[in-house]
Amino acid sequence: MKLANLEVNGNSHLGVCINDSIIDVTKALANEQRTDLPTSMMDYINADDHTQHAFQDYVTTLSKTNPAKVAESEVTFGPVVPHPEKIICVGLNYRKHADETNSPYPEVPILFNKFNNTLTGHNHNVVVPNVTKELDYEVELAIVIGQTASQVSEDEALNYVLGYATANDLSARDLQLRTPQWLLGKTLDDFNPIGPYLVTKDEVPDPQQLALTTTVNGKTRQDSNTSDMIFTCKEIIRYISQHFTLKPGDIILTGTPEGVAMGMPETEREYLKSGDTVTVSIEKLGSCTTRFI
Incomplete structure (x- = not known):
């Protein structure tokens, strides 16, 4: 996956790039009222293997259902890891x-x-x-x-x-x-x-x-x-x-x-x-x- 840390109205959203377009996964999860998957980059980084695999499966599903996508030029990128320890x-x-x-x-x-x-x-x-x-x-x-x-x-x-x-x-x-x-x-x-x-x-x-x-x-x-x-x-x-x-x-x-x-x-x-x-x-x-x- 190509993951992105998106800056949206002062908040960090987890995005994924598919064919040069960005899907705001945080927004998609909120629309579906799902709380079982990571909604930020740091959540994803700190998730266990099972949760990371479940997230990847969800992204695969998203890519097939064609949710609202935006071009790279239309999003604001934050640093890919916003809060590293080192x-x-x-x-x-x-x-x-x-x-x-x-x-x-x-x-x-x-x-x-x-x-x-x-x-x-x-x-x-x-x-x-x-x-x-x-x-x-x-x-x-x-x-x-x-x-x-x-x-x-x-x-x-x-x-x-x-x-x-x-x-x-x-x-x-x-x-x-x-x-x-x-x-x-x-x-x-x-x-x-x-x-x-x-x-x-x-x-x-x-x-x-x-x-x-x-x-x-x-x-x-x-x-x-x-x-x-x-x-x-x-x-x-x-x-x-x-x-x-x-x-x-x-x-x-x-x-x-x-x-x-x-x-x-x-x-x-x-x-x-x-x-x-x-x-x-x-x-x-x-x-x-x-x-x-």
Whole structure:
């Protein structure tokens, strides 16, 4: 399934995308006066297997009965996971990105974090903070955890995944590199656009074979594949779970490929500014667009 977190009159509704149209499942359930199925993204994420399967059966029925559908352009998307317990990020996880920044390949995953204040959805505006002159884009494959994971093996790691999403790990490079800790440059408000969809893992048989791109004002800046990752998704999940427990709804941003502004020669770096439009796209998952104001 391609699930969406819809913003409707100040409330979160659970939507599903079928053939490029959106069904508001929350509204459909309310019309049928059903209370046995999830009506929000967090309800779905925290539901047991039986309830999730029942929800999928209901969506299949909905797709056949043709309820009122709306085009993607007519809905307001919130961040696909509105309230994760943790947002964990992996730095320097693509070989060519490490090469472009003259950085050695890490021997273990470099972890840092974002907070929930960074979350925003597809097609939202982001205010350029006045504290940075070096605002950069980073297309990233986001993993959404579906089951509590502690001390899991690499072979079992992907079993704990609920699905995947497209994310943009916005970065204020001047703040990021001000100290050895990256946190300040990564955690400004709305610095994690993510969406529009949470695509369940059954639709992504191999997360290490996904094309991913970034365009700025229609011009391609990043064009790579998740096969260039230094640490694969299952290696990342195993590594993190050896140190602390992953919970349903936790988001893992798995790193960005080459092509970021910081990776260009200093005289050629084109950082983001007001008026720019950035679209990050990942094969099978969709595109997340951000307008900077």
